[in-house]
Amino acid sequence: MSIPNEALQKLLVEIEQKAVFSQQQMGIVKSQMASKARETRMNTLTSTEVSSLPAGTPVYEGVGKMFVLTPTEEVKKRLETESEELKSETANLEKKLHYLETTYRTSRENIDQLFKRAGGGG
Template identity: 65%
Template sequence: MAIPNEKLQQLLQEIEQKAAFAQQQLGIVRSQIASKNRENRMLQLSSSELDTLPKDTPIYDGVGKMFVLTSTEDVKGRQAKEATDVKAEIANLEKKLHYLETTYNNSQQHMEALFKRGG
């Protein structure tokens, strides 16, 4: 049973749109993952720098446009929480990346199957 030419073109156009959208989202998600990895690396570096400081070193934490004297433990705790949040966001973005890659690959396979069947 052959698919009418108009339906074939409409189906192909829908698959192409889905593939283009998935490819666009892949680029966005990859850049977000890279940004989160940089943020995670900065947190690791600042945490290691805090570990090298003596206990009585005054630490100032930025709050808006001013700085507030804070204890080392408070800063380390805040950074540890931020690091766990960033790791969770990276894990979610990697799941989204996997889904988008699968969607894109499936769209490519469907287009190839349509070309083989139709042509």
């Protein structure tokens, strides 16, 4: 049973578009993951520095164009919260990347199968 050329071509175009879209999205997600990795490193370095300060050391945080005296414990809590958020966001990006890689691979396999069928049956 052979598929008409028009339908085959339409199907091929749809699968190819899906593969291209997945590939573009993979690039975006990888870029986002790299950005989150940088943020995580900065967060870790800041946390290490703040933890090494003696008790009672004044700590200032930037707010816009000014600096505000903030208790060290508040800074540590904020850094811990940001760290957890970064872990969660990174895990979600990893899941999204895995889904996109699977979609891309499946699309490529479907294109290969279409060419084999068209070449052998048509």
